[in-house]
Amino acid sequence: MRKILVVGAGQSGLQLALGLQSHGYEVTLMSNRTADEIRHGRVMSTQCMFHTALQHERDLRLNFWETQAPKMVGIGVSVAGPGAERVVDWVGRLDGYAQSIDQRVKMAGWLETFAHRGGQLVVHGAAVSDLDYFSRVYDLVLVAAGKGELVSMFPRNAARSPFTRPQRALAASYVHGLGPRPEHPEYEAAHCNLVPGVGELFVTSTLTTSGPADLLFWEGVPGGPADVFQGVVDPAEHLALTLSLMKRFTPWEYARTANVELTDAGGVLSGRYTPVVREPVAHLPGGGLALGVADVVVANDPLTGQGANTASKCAATYLRAILDHGDQEFDEAWMRRTFDRFWTETAGPTTKWANAMLGEPPEHVLNLLGAAGALPVVASRFANGFDDPADFEGYFYEAEKTEAYLSEVAGGAP
Template sequence: MRKILVVGAGQSGLQLALGLQSHGYEVTLMSNRTADEIRSGRVMSTQCMFHTALGHERDLKLNFWESQAPRIEGLGVSVAAPGSHDPGPTQRAVDWVGRLDGYAQSVDQRVKMAGWMETFAQRGGQLVIHGAAVGDLDYFSRTYDLVLVAAGKGELVSMFARDPERSPYGEPQRALAVAYVHGLGPRPEHPEFDAVRCNLVPGVGELFIMPTFTTSGRADILFWEGVPGGPLDAFTGVKDPAEHLSLTLELMEKFTPWEYARATRVELTDAGGTLAGRYAPTVRNPIGRLPSGGLVLGVADVVVANDPITGQGSNSAAKCAAAYLDSILERGDKPFDEEWMRATFDRYWTTARHVTKWTNAMLAPPPAHVLDLIGAAGALQPVADRFANAFDDPADFENFFYEPEKTAAYLASVAGV
């Protein structure tokens, strides 16, 4: 029986630990918090998982909350009219919703990670509640066949060197602010189904709204992404949750009044329902070398951390865990050496590279042909649907998004020109 240590109890670490456990591996999971501490703590993310990522959970029978979480059947895009937020926007230059082929879902990671961690322990896994430092891994690496680092923050990330060729940004490109709320009304245009709403305010930032399932049931996430130094970059130093929500709503009223109109009666789901911060999107070398010479393999956002503007974090984590699980199972009893580690990461990078390319493109001001594409989706439903479904398979953007010629050819084909 091969012994594997997984450090970090997020989407990728827990999915991988539970997957390995189900195949008979002796798995130890290290977490810096207990399940109860996670469940009663602060929200950690704005996860919205699309069809493929949800499929990886279903494959492992880990979709415990699927019947309770809202079914997200569409993805909408609104663009504020140029200059309309001065003195106050009422106009949208673009407003459409694409229908998803397979529904998406969001489960608060406090609910999911706590539940998965308890399941791991109930199934006989060894759970170690302890923050891990590089020195700890140096000690543990001698007694495990493989050490996987899935803790995307803290000292351990420094073991993995930044890959400058794959990391065009050295600084954070957005200031992030999240609030989980009850009491949000439906969008009047499509009250019959749930959708993620992407509101773009050119030059200022983005507001994302998504239905979720949290510790107190059905809720919605209000998520601002502000251009650093701009009017949405206003949450630094805001510690009081009520003040955070008030500021969120004030900015909605000014920049996205069509969304504010359904948010006049919202309240926070709980005292831990807010989050703010920023980080630079970074791709890192997947292999970390310990002081003793031992090697560890980085997982998910330890090695590929994208800005959440494209909603890919938990999707990428699930896809990474699935790819790594397959690589480990295929390896059998052969050593998990450096060559295998690099090949395992490369297997994940075949999908992750599309996410990174698309996310980095969305952080920059959109070129004219992308504005044409987003505008055309308002009149051509197949374009809206394809754009929405590319959130599940970002590789498809290669076919119609990046190059003006491909975009023009695609729009002409849909329009029947």
């Protein structure tokens, strides 16, 4: 039986460990926290997962909370004008619903499931010296811990990493009591509010430790009016700042917040990081190798909501590659081929879209977003791009392709 070590108990690490376990591999999982520490700690992320990523969980029978979590059937886009009015506002329908589950709920539950199914769980914050030893004991070492010392083992790929500093200041609040959107009170949708020069506000339904809730997530342009959360440690102050920004820049969303309160004292998160793509293979001091997983090797800004989706797709790609490899050696050539497959199928298109959205939108993109308000087929196609970012290649990046697509759609409109 092949022995595999997975370091990191996030979306990708746990999904991959549980997938390998279900196929009979001897899997050891290293986590720096217990399930209870995760469940009762602070929120770790924002996340909105779309059909393809959710299907990977269903395929492994890991969709434990699917009936409890709110189902978002659309993606809404609003653009604020100079007077804080909405100059663009529409909702595109998704082909398959999206869901968000607080990672405190999911990761704690999956960690307990892994142990219950007989997996070897080691609660220890791994260091490079640990991996140096383990690389001689295990057939394959997978690093899925996207923060800390281990990430430094994977060199930055300068050709694929255009940024050298954070592009957004991030601030999330998990809340109860948010009112429905008056435009469509009968169904759930995730909303992206674009405020030129300020940043973006995302409003997403979620399932947290205390039940259904909502996420208020600001992505502020560094140094701009929404970059105000650094050094804020009081959760109440964090929420107050969130609401004051909503009142000033997205009053249509603020109007829903009269009864809002934090879900719990750990329900806020802030920070910033530089988007980066790293080399997929780490060379350990003793000559061993480790393969980087998901945001260890591809860490995009969460602006396009792809983090958990990319992690899930990476885990599915790696699982398929491991199963196909049989009893052959997991050498560097195999590791690089496996990452290249992930890059081509998922990470490359996702990175291109995320990086494009971080800049000021060019005129043809503004025209596209404006046209979506009158053309539901355009709104729906854009919304479904969150599930399949590769589709943006055909109509989003180049003005000529955008104009040709809008002309074609408008010509066929009733």
